[in-house]
Amino acid sequence: MKLEYSAVNHGFSGYAGTIPAVRNVNLSVDEGEFVVLLGPSGCGKSTLLNMAAGFIKPDEGEVLFSGKEIAGPGRERALVFQDSALMPWLSVEENILLAIGNRRLKFSQKRNAERLANEVTRVLDVVGLKGFNNAMPHELSVGMRQKVSIARGLIMEPQLLLMDEPFASLDEQTRLRLNREVVDIWIREPMTILFVTHSIQEALVVGTRIVLMSARPGCLISEWKLGSHGESGAERQRERLESSEYRDLSLELLNKMELCCPPESGCSTCLEKTR
Amino acid sequence: MNNNSLLHAAGLVLMVIIWIVLAVFLRNIQGKPFPYPWEAVMAIIHPGEASASIYLHMGASILRWGAGFGIAAILGCFMGIAMALSPKTGEIFSPLVHTLQLIPGLAWIPISLILFGLGNTATIFMIAVTAVSPVIINTRAGIREIDKSLIRAAKMMELSSYRTFFQVIIPGAAPSIVGGLRIASANGFRVLISAEMVVGTGIGLGYSLLQARWNLDYEAAFGTVIMIALIGLIFEKLVFYPLELMVRNRRGMA
Numbered sequence: 001m002k003l004e005y006s007a008v009n010h011g012f013s014g015y016a017g018t019i020p021a022v023r024n025v026n027l028s029v030d031e032g033e034f035v036v037l038l039g040p041s042g043c044g045k046s047t048l049l050n051m052a053a054g055f056i057k058p059d060e061g062e063v064l065f066s067g068k069e070i071a072g073p074g075r076e077r078a079l080v081f082q083d084s085a086l087m088p089w090l091s092v093e094e095n096i097l098l099a100i101g102n103r104r105l106k107f108s109q110k111r112n113a114e115r116l117a118n119e120v121t122r123v124l125d126v127v128g129l130k131g132f133n134n135a136m137p138h139e140l141s142v143g144m145r146q147k148v149s150i151a152r153g154l155i156m157e158p159q160l161l162l163m164d165e166p167f168a169s170l171d172e173q174t175r176l177r178l179n180r181e182v183v184d185i186w187i188r189e190p191m192t193i194l195f196v197t198h199s200i201q202e203a204l205v206v207g208t209r210i211v212l213m214s215a216r217p218g219c220l221i222s223e224w225k226l227g228s229h230g231e232s233g234a235e236r237q238r239e240r241l242e243s244s245e246y247r248d249l250s251l252e253l254l255n256k257m258e259l260c261c262p263p264e265s266g267c268s269t270c271l272e273k274t275r
Numbered sequence: 276m277n278n279n280s281l282l283h284a285a286g287l288v289l290m291v292i293i294w295i296v297l298a299v300f301l302r303n304i305q306g307k308p309f310p311y312p313w314e315a316v317m318a319i320i321h322p323g324e325a326s327a328s329i330y331l332h333m334g335a336s337i338l339r340w341g342a343g344f345g346i347a348a349i350l351g352c353f354m355g356i357a358m359a360l361s362p363k364t365g366e367i368f369s370p371l372v373h374t375l376q377l378i379p380g381l382a383w384i385p386i387s388l389i390l391f392g393l394g395n396t397a398t399i400f401m402i403a404v405t406a407v408s409p410v411i412i413n414t415r416a417g418i419r420e421i422d423k424s425l426i427r428a429a430k431m432m433e434l435s436s437y438r439t440f441f442q443v444i445i446p447g448a449a450p451s452i453v454g455g456l457r458i459a460s461a462n463g464f465r466v467l468i469s470a471e472m473v474v475g476t477g478i479g480l481g482y483s484l485l486q487a488r489w490n491l492d493y494e495a496a497f498g499t500v501i502m503i504a505l506i507g508l509i510f511e512k513l514v515f516y517p518l519e520l521m522v523r524n525r526r527g528m529a
């Protein structure tokens with residue numbers, strides 16, 4: 001159940017010609033890890049995530065999941081989109097049910113309906129949206145919509161949960177609260193998470209490992225293992241925000257993010273550093 | 276809601292007042308036989324012996340319009356879907372459809388007369404051919420403009436192509452499709468009246484309008500115009516308004 005990027009290169013051709021987006025990315029995410037991919041806007045974080053989700057095939061190199069090359073999207077790799085991507089014409093419950101629609105036929109109709117309702121209630125409870133079954137997406141705040149999107153991912157019982165800047169458009173307070181809740185979900189539900197963000201603070205308070213990407217074309221600059229602090233999201237957040245070690249790390253990340261890879265120098269310098 | 280209905284009613288009353296003022300002015304100062312609203316309404320209720328009942332005209336018109344619009348709606352949706360789902364098909368037919376949209380309905384008169392002669396079929400053809408392009412264009416645009424991440428979400432959930440089509444693509448494009456049908460219905464209706472004045476066969480609202488002109492029966496002419504407006508209004512309120520509520524309100528579009 002390992003996710004592996006090996007020697008991945010990718011570019012996009014557009015009006016400005018072919019633009020390299022990610023360069024020589026080698027990364028492996030082990031089962032049960034909570035890895036944070038941190039990097040400035042436009043550095044290719046979504047591109048990497050979309051490769052794991054199966055939406056993009058890398059130009060060069062390969063992306064493996066459980067040792068097999070990823071051929072396309074799959075239910076074992078759920079993606080929480082940057083813009084939540086809920087069907088605006090479906091209620092919260094219907095949106096979540098859509099994700100398990102394919103399994104619907106395997107059970108007898110009535111027992112099935114009950115089981116499905118229970119499952120929906122369970123995932124809504126996990127993300128803290130109990131009782132919002134019949135709300136429409138437009139009636140929810142951005143943060144709540146992201147929670148529904150997470151619930152939709154959870155009900156698929158994925159082995160890998162990919163999250164693309166899920167809380168980027170939220171205020172800091174709400175984001176920190178949702179960060180705690182994501183950690184709680186990860187502690188409760190056994191799965192691997194690859195979490196993309198451009199916020200240093202967010203990167204510091206959630207995962208077990210931070211992988212730093214350079215500006216476009218993105219390559220991996222360096223990584224830090226954080227260890228799994230705390231019994232809960234709240235504990236982890238408090239410990240990390242308060243410790244001086246993490247304050248230093250925060251500064252280091254900031255410096256690295258700014259200094260490494262000025263656009264004109266390309267990527268060669270930091271590649272050598274990583275090796 | 277209630278407030279809006281009141282405002283709508285106020286608009287109608289205002290229109291009637293303007294009509295009356297205009298009639299008084301035209302009759303007394305210019306001496307033109309401009310009918311009062313009530314005279315027009317009486318002409319609807321008690322048509323002259325010579326002419327068929329206005330209800331017969333109305334029924335014939337509605338049937339023609341329904342047939343033409345129905346054909347346009349079904350054909351247009353199919354074409355629009357095909358053109359959106361297969362880019363090649365889309366590119367092949369796109370110039371054709373956009374050209375079709377530019378041709379005014381009445382320009383089809385000679386062609387429909389050659390093809391079908393005088394009568395129902397010619398009228399229905401003219402309605403269908405002018406109504407079909409907005410349906411095609413809106414259906415295609417609606418599908419093509421569905422948020423890419425919704426399509427990706429469907430792929431991520433591994434929805435079957437059947438489910439993707441009926442539970443993501445069609446509902447996603449629904450507001451645009453309904454908009455297209457609405458334009459098509461209005462286009463078709465306008466062509467209907469004009470077509471009936473030219474290629475109709477002795478029955479229909481357009482024909483009745485023409486007959487009233489020949490007979491210098493201005494009350495009947497105005498009555499027919501009222502009926503035409505009324506049918507349009509009823510359709511708008513009974514068919515498109517609820518349809519639009521269904522596809523827009525549920526997703527919080529104003």
Ligand SMILES: Nc1ncnc2c1ncn2[C@@H]1O[C@H](COP(=O)(O)OP(=O)(O)OP(=O)(O)O)[C@@H](O)[C@H]1O
Binds near residue numbers: 012039042047216
């Ligand atoms: N469909 C596309 N066509 C052309 N260029 C693209 C496309 N998608 C991405 N790119 C380019 O690839 C680069 C990386 O894009 P990507 O979306 O992965 O960045 P990101 O790190 O997710 O940024 P953000 O934090 O803003 O979401 C961008 O600089 C962009 O110019």
Ligand SMILES: [Mg+2]
Binds near residue numbers: 045046047
């Ligand atoms: Mg992105």
